[in-house]
Amino acid sequence: MDPFCGTGTTLVECKKLGFPSCGxxxxxxxxxxxxxxxxxxxxxxxxxxxxxxxxxxxLDKLSxxxxxxxxxxxxxxxxxxxxxxxxxxxxxALKLLLADSxxxxxxxxxxVLLETLEANxxxxxxxxxxxxxxxxxxxxxxxxxxxxxxxxxxxxxx
Numbered sequence: 001m002d003p004f005c006g007t008g009t010t011l012v013e014c015k016k017l018g019f020p021s022c023g024x025x026x027x028x029x030x031x032x033x034x035x036x037x038x039x040x041x042x043x044x045x046x047x048x049x050x051x052x053x054x055x056x057x058x059l060d061k062l063s064x065x066x067x068x069x070x071x072x073x074x075x076x077x078x079x080x081x082x083x084x085x086x087x088x089x090x091x092x093a094l095k096l097l098l099a100d101s102x103x104x105x106x107x108x109x110x111x112v113l114l115e116t117l118e119a120n121x122x123x124x125x126x127x128x129x130x131x132x133x134x135x136x137x138x139x140x141x142x143x144x145x146x147x148x149x150x151x152x153x154x155x156x157x158x
Contacts, residue, residue, distance in 0.1 A: 008034025015040070029134070036127045047125050051132070058116040062109060069109075087111040102142045103156040110141055 002010045005023025007030050014021035015038055025031040059069060065084050086108035088094065102110075110133070117129055138144060145153035 005034050006030050008037045011038050032127070033131055033134070036131045039127065042125060042128055046122075047128055050120075050122055050125050051129060054117050054120050054129070055113070057120060058109075058113045061112050061116060065112075067105075067109070098144075098152055100152050100155055101144055102137075106141045106156055110137065 002021065002023040005011055005025045006027075008023060008025075011021045011023045011034055023034055025034055062069065067084075086104050088104070088107060088111075089097075114133065117126070117133070141156075143152050143155055145151055
């Protein structure tokens with residue numbers, strides 16, 4: 001029993017070793033992550049194929065808007081471009097973010113990807129895809145940095 005299981009690392013290790021386990025987590029995002037990480041009923045090849053398909057559809061939508069991505073990091077490249085009106089969050093949702101924690105173009109691309117993911121949802125895979133997107137948002141897409149303290153780093157172009 002892990003009464004504050006966080007994102008479920010202990011639960012995953014128990015599952016790998018064949019031990020029954022139970023975790024409780026009050027944080028909704030951490031709870032979602034732990035539930036998803038212990039769901040091993042997903043076929044990895046199907047997950048990758050679906051993610052590639054959705055990624056291509058999102059890239060096509062961005063291309064239609066005049067946004068071309070770099071090869072190095074599809075969907076979240078840093079090359080300067082002239083782009084159409086960018087999607088953003090509703091003002092009440094935007095207030096929940098740290099100031100400058102995500103630049104406008106990466107936010108737009110993320111929202112296009114999320115819309116594409118929802119429009120092509122596979123119920124067997126959606127939790128894993130959402131968790132992968134959440135991880136990418138924190139580690140690659142946003143301007144957040146982690147060290148001794150969590151803070152906002154330099155802005156990504158866009």
